Amino acid sequence: MKHKLLLLLLFTGFSLAGNSASAQTIGTTVKTDDTVRGSKAGKLSKGMKVVANERISANASGLGHFVFNDGTKMVVGPGTRLKLDEAIYNPNRSSFKKFAIDSSAGALRFISGDSRSASYEIETPTGTLGVRGTAFDLRHYRGRTYVMLVSGEVTFCTRLNRCETLRRKCSFVVASPTGRVSDPVLPRNSQFEKRDLERYFPLVFDQSPILPDFRLNVTKCATAATFTPIDEPSSGDANFGGDGFGDIGTDTGDIGISPGDDPGDDPGENDPPGRGGPNQ
Numbered sequence: 001m002k003h004k005l006l007l008l009l010l011f012t013g014f015s016l017a018g019n020s021a022s023a024q025t026i027g028t029t030v031k032t033d034d035t036v037r038g039s040k041a042g043k044l045s046k047g048m049k050v051v052a053n054e055r056i057s058a059n060a061s062g063l064g065h066f067v068f069n070d071g072t073k074m075v076v077g078p079g080t081r082l083k084l085d086e087a088i089y090n091p092n093r094s095s096f097k098k099f100a101i102d103s104s105a106g107a108l109r110f111i112s113g114d115s116r117s118a119s120y121e122i123e124t125p126t127g128t129l130g131v132r133g134t135a136f137d138l139r140h141y142r143g144r145t146y147v148m149l150v151s152g153e154v155t156f157c158t159r160l161n162r163c164e165t166l167r168r169k170c171s172f173v174v175a176s177p178t179g180r181v182s183d184p185v186l187p188r189n190s191q192f193e194k195r196d197l198e199r200y201f202p203l204v205f206d207q208s209p210i211l212p213d214f215r216l217n218v219t220k221c222a223t224a225a226t227f228t229p230i231d232e233p234s235s236g237d238a239n240f241g242g243d244g245f246g247d248i249g250t251d252t253g254d255i256g257i258s259p260g261d262d263p264g265d266d267p268g269e270n271d272p273p274g275r276g277g278p279n280q
Contacts, residue, residue, distance in 0.1 A: 025049045026087040026096075027068035031211060036064035036076060052087040056080070058106065065211050070095045071113030072120075075214050077139075077203055080106025085123065095119070107139040109203050109214065112152070126175040127158040135216055136166075137203050146200040148172035150216045156181055170221035172201070188226045 023040070029048045036044045039055035050056065050066060056076060058064055064076035069089050076082070086100040095115040102123040112120055112134050122129040124138070126145040134152030138145060147156055149166035157163040160179035166172070171184040187197055198205040205222045207215045220226055 024052045024087065024089065025069075026052050026084065026089055026099075027066050027072075027074075030065040030067055030214075032065070033063040033209065034061045035059040036062045050084065052084055055083045057082075063209055065214050068096075068099070068113060070099070070115045072096075072099065072115070073109075073111040073113070073214055074101075075109035075203060075210055077107030077109075080108060082106075082108065103138065103140070105140050107137070107202050109135075109137050109210075109216070111135045111214070111216070124175070126177050126179075127156055127181065130155045130157070137201050139200055139202065141200055143177050145175040146172060147175070148201050148204060148221065150204075150218055150221070170218070170226070186226070187221060194227050 027050045029036075029044045029046060029050060031046055032044050036056065036058045038044050038048075038050055040051055041048055041054065044050070044056070044064060056064065056066075058076050058078055058080045061078055062076070062080075063078065064080075066074045066076070068074070069091075071094075081104045083102040083104075085102040086098050088097040088099075089095075090097055095113075096119045097115075098121075099115060099119050100121045100123065101110075104125055110122065110131070112131050117130075117132040117134075120131045120134075122131070122138075124145045125140065125143075129136075129138070129147065132153040132155075134154050135150040136147060136152075136154050137150065138147045140146075145156075147154065147166065149171055150169060153165060153167050155163055155165040156173055156175060158175055158179045158181050162179060162181050164173050164181050164184055166184050168184065168186065171186050172190075173182050173184055175181045187194075190197070192200070201221075203210065204216075204218045207218070
């Protein structure tokens with residue numbers, strides 16, 4: 001009987017320890033608009049804590065601002081779904097040994113904090129992002145992932161281990177669910193019109209709902225002037241001379257992806273067709 005009681009106490013102790021670890025507080029909600037929810041905390045509002053392994057989701061008009069223990073800032077846009085997948089925080093150094101996010105839908109802004117670059121990892125349905133002192137925006141749209149760099153450096157690697165690194169401000173890539181990723185390209189050189197890019201990077205093109213501390217200097221990325229053709233490298237430049245997208249930006253280029261087939265889109269979304277965009 002004593003042995004059974006001892007085993008029960010040990011099992012209970014391990015269970016409590018596991019629950020404590022999984023409920024580690026890793027960040028704080030700064031502000032939410034409309035409805036942003038946490039799987040553990042419920043509807044989130046200013047001052048509420050978020051914990052490791054928490055799933056965060058925003059409704060069709062939701063917007064959430066979060067700051068994490070190492071100073072990392074994150075903006076969650078409308079329709080976003082993500083999981084704070086893995087977080088190992090070292091309070092003695094005010095940094096994360098590991099900070100991983102699994103982003104599956106919607107728009108996201110990420111501004112890295114004081115942890116080592118190797119600590120950060122963002123998983124998406126089409127590949128993995130590694131960051132290096134970085135601020136960037138991403139959006140999942142019609143099965144593809146769009147990533148725009150604002151500062152620092154980010155590398156995107158697909159499931160087929162095809163990788164592209166963004167180093168130039170405002171440059172972006174498009175990743176396909178079939179394992180392809182485009183060359184980096186600047187907005188003015190891309191095959192997309194401004195209205196396309198407004199859909200792919202909504203947090204870049206309209207920062208008015210975003211708190212000042214979470215805004216970025218994206219004027220050159222979003223102003224109409226950047227879409228005026230200027231003298232650029234020749235078309236033989238693989239990175240910036242041409243579009244670099246091939247048919248990644250079209251539905252016909254990706255087998256199995258048809259117009260409107262996007263789990264991250266809000267029901268009833270009716271976007272006008274764009275030149276070369278995924279809803280062509």
